[in-house]
Amino acid sequence: MERASKGMSLGRVLDALRGALAPQDALLLVMAVILLRHEAETERGDEWGDLTPAREAWGALMSGGLWRDGGHGLAEALHRGLRAREAEFSSLLDLPNLGGVRGQQVAALIDWVAAAPDLTEIFEVCLDHGQTTSKGGDYYTPSDVARLLAGVMEPREGDAVYDPVCGSGGLLLRAREHLEASGGHADELALYGQDESRSALQTAAMNVCVHGAEARLKGPESTFVNDRFADLTFDVVVANPPFNQSGWDEGGYLRHSLPWPYGVPPAGNANFAWAQHVVRKMTPTGRGALLLPTGAATTAKTAEGQIRARLVDDDVLSCVVELPAGLIPHVRNPVSLWLFTKSKKPRDNWGRSDRSGQFLLIDARDTAASVTRGRRAMPEAAKKRIIKTFAAWRGVRGSQPYEDVPAWCTSVSRGEIAAKEYDVLPSHHVAAPPAESVPADAHERAADLTDELLGLFETSRRLEGELRDLLGQL
Incomplete structure (x- = not known):
């Protein structure tokens, strides 16, 4: 489920961001970009047909102009596009410091999110990744x-x-x-x-x-x-x-x-x-x-x-x-x-x-x-x-x-x-399943095997005696 399309994966996206962001901050950035695309696709333009902030910001990321400027341009676009959500959740959507992110590090991220056919699925991919790789902090219910x-x-x-x-x-x-x-x-x-x-x-x-x-x-x-x-x-x-x-x-x-x-x-x-x-x-x-x-x-x-x-x-x-x-x-x-x-x-x-x-x-x-x-x-x-x-x-x-x-x-x-x-x-408290009854023919078979085994014991004792006699004649 980690792969979105075009052979890209969340792992590749996070590898590209390694060094510029801590793992948890990188994952938060990925989720914020997913949210920005969602907002852009669900918002409508105003009565004059002008673009809303989210649609404008997502369009800028898709054009490549902002991410070529590095983390500062990306942060500006995200804050502008998600301003309404940040206000709704009392600034819970604060983003990590993206100043150290270079433009080329963001390319795989934008491509991966843009290619995804279902945003809820790739968001779940992010949650699953956080569960399987985290060594502490927040854990979520599968x-x-x-x-x-x-x-x-x-x-x-x-x-x-x-x-x-x-x-x-x-x-x-x-x-x-x-x-x-x-x-x-x-x-x-x-x-x-x-x-x-x-x-x-x-x-x-x-x-x-x-x-x-x-x-x-x-x-x-x-x-x-x-x-x-x-x-x-x-x-x-x-x-x-x-x-x-x-x-x-x-x-x-x-x-x-x-x-x-x-x-x-x-x-x-x-x-x-x-x-x-x-x-x-x-x-x-x-x-x-x-x-x-x-x-x-x-x-x-x-x-x-x-x-x-x-x-x-x-x-x-x-x-x-x-x-x-x-x-x-x-x-x-x-x-x-x-x-x-x-x-x-x-x-x-x-x-x-x-x-x-x-x-x-x-x-x-x-x-x-x-x-x-x-x-x-x-x-x-x-x-x-x-x-x-x-x-x-x-x-x-x-x-x-x-x-x-x-x-x-x-x-x-x-x-x-x-x-x-x-x-x-x-x-x-829960009782064990009842023991399966042994079929009658199984009892008969067990008796036959017992008789056969006793016969083999008797044969073994006879052969042992004959071998001892032969050894005594040497």
Whole structure:
């Protein structure tokens, strides 16, 4: 997917910029040029037919006049063409210093972006490249995992979707994509995101624009330090936070200043701070999806175990899906998907089954496929199976009746989870498949082989005796 056309690739573009820009700044420049082309192609001229700033700037880059002047000309064109977007996102689109970029270094970049048939695809190429080459900093949710979250959340027209650690904005955009694929109007979703990383928000702002979407993006500031949507709750909350995050509590201040209805999270691990934030930000009929390390489902640590127990006892947890390892780059931990709702009573955005006091556990550990060395992805069939299982359990109209499936899924009661010390790891609950019965002829065949083997032993002993007699006569 990295190749656009004419044999060019993102790797070649970045190689040309090596030395003039740091790798992350070079990638940001590429994404800004992609956005400029998008803006130029979607803007219309004014009533006199004059060119808009974006169309004029892109035309100048295509003519080669500005990039021959080097980085200063390129920076001027980008700022002029993206001025409206910079204002919209409070200068989140600040570009790196391009003063050291020579004109010829930009040629491959302009050609690659100009030749691309689909700008959203090459923007995804940029995100994938950042994931596979980054040694630190911002990490984003792979598209296959993001589509799984969108599928189980089933966003609907009129919903407000919120990601408190939005990264590149991928989870928000996948929600929009899911609604559109389901026949809904994507623009009927309201998208909200916050992140503490400035570079992540820069990427999210460009990603949203390239996809022709709108979103309210806030930051850069930690959601825990300052929730920029403090007065709002949402129909859908999705999050892929940093796992086992330490130092999140501002030296202990946040642990004692924020409301923690299910218990104060430990200072060295924010997993259950994120879980409580997701629940807190849902409307009374809202839904939440949260990625956590699998250890969070079974840890015996006192504080975390107590919070997990209270989430179960309060019946806000609906489902845990144990996912394969290796789905998220740079994360060694196996991953689990936790789904939340404040009511499991039958309703329009839930289903016809009353699942109060019940919990669905899905063991999907063996569903991944290797795509590259050290990188695994979840095939479409596996995602659909998880989504359909969750829908059947809720009694969604048109779904098949739910049944427990050995080695795949089980529905358990609150009492059953409590009996296992509130361990919600699916593989600790889902029964193994029944042992296959051995056909009768197989038993007969085993008996025949046993008789044959015993006969061979007897022959061996006889031959050994005869050999000893022969040796004694020598």
